[in-house]
Amino acid sequence: MSLVTIENMRVSYGAHTALQGVSLSIESGEIVTIVGPNGSGKTSLLRALIGAVRPESGRITQKPGLRIGYVPQKLHVDPTLPITVDRFLRLPGGVPRSACASALEKAGVPGLSNRQMSALSGGQFQRVLLARALINSPDLLLLDEATQGLDQPGSAAFYRRIEEVRRETGCAVLMISHELHVVMSASDRVICLNGHVCCEGTPEIVSSAPEYRALFGSGTGGALALYRHEHDHAHDENCGHAHNHDTKHTEAAE
Numbered sequence: 001m002s003l004v005t006i007e008n009m010r011v012s013y014g015a016h017t018a019l020q021g022v023s024l025s026i027e028s029g030e031i032v033t034i035v036g037p038n039g040s041g042k043t044s045l046l047r048a049l050i051g052a053v054r055p056e057s058g059r060i061t062q063k064p065g066l067r068i069g070y071v072p073q074k075l076h077v078d079p080t081l082p083i084t085v086d087r088f089l090r091l092p093g094g095v096p097r098s099a100c101a102s103a104l105e106k107a108g109v110p111g112l113s114n115r116q117m118s119a120l121s122g123g124q125f126q127r128v129l130l131a132r133a134l135i136n137s138p139d140l141l142l143l144d145e146a147t148q149g150l151d152q153p154g155s156a157a158f159y160r161r162i163e164e165v166r167r168e169t170g171c172a173v174l175m176i177s178h179e180l181h182v183v184m185s186a187s188d189r190v191i192c193l194n195g196h197v198c199c200e201g202t203p204e205i206v207s208s209a210p211e212y213r214a215l216f217g218s219g220t221g222g223a224l225a226l227y228r229h230e231h232d233h234a235h236d237e238n239c240g241h242a243h244n245h246d247t248k249h250t251e252a253a254e
């Protein structure tokens with residue numbers, strides 16, 4: 001049985017439809033990356049999986065007893081609030097110290113327990129959020145642009161650690177990233193999202209798919225000169241979301 005199966009899901013915020021007709025499943029142990037332009041519904045998909053938004057229609061089925069770990073895009077911790085890493089990790093209550101130490105080790109930052117949260121670098125902070133997601137030994141780890149704000153070596157190191165976590169624990173990973181050139185190589189499967197699933201498959205298949213090239217250009221190995229949204233494929237008239245053909249992003253420029 002798949003860890004999670006989504007069938008024909010639609011997610012709306014008031015009159016605005018963020019996702020529609022989305023069907024996909026995640027198998028145990030695989031690393032799947034979701035790519036798509038800003039506003040294409042990537043975060044909405046993860047939020048539906050953790051139950052933070054309720055799909056308007058469609059169905060999400062989880063394997064019984066599934067444990068999910070979630071690393072958010074960002075988390076604000078008041079810099080004036082004195083709190084150590086160890087206490088932060090034990091905030092949910094009932095988390096033993098040994099579990100924190102082991103999670104920090106899995107996240108690749110074993111020595112941080114007694115540091116103040118406010119004194120961490122961006123990279124260390126994200127590792128602590130990863131440790132927090134690993135505490136419950138998840139079967140599925142969800143990462144929402146977890147390397148935002150990190151420099152290239154920092155984010156490459158973060159994704160290498162994710163691959164090690166998968167190898168050590170066997171958990172599946174579903175992650176959103178804009179750093180296509182980094183994550184494409186680390187993924188078993190890529191899902192290209194734009195309000196609906198544009199295309200999906202191995203990184204090789206997706207990066208050569210016309211739908212993907214329409215969204216991301218045709219740079220080799222996913223390394224892009226320009227991350228530009230230019231549609232040349234047809235959409236269902238009732239798609240329900242805006243397709244801004246002039247949306248231009250400069251992330252991932254290399």
Ligand SMILES: Nc1ncnc2c1ncn2[C@@H]1O[C@H](COP(=O)(O)OP(=O)(O)OP(=O)(O)O)[C@@H](O)[C@H]1O
Nearest residue numbers: 013016017018036037038039040041042043044045
């Ligand atoms: N709470 C909300 N209320 C109203 N509209 C929302 C809400 N959250 C998201 N949206 C809208 O739904 C659409 C999809 O947003 P979502 O955050 O899922 O996209 P995304 O692909 O993760 O974007 P980004 O790459 O910018 O993070 C956007 O048009 C956004 O404005």
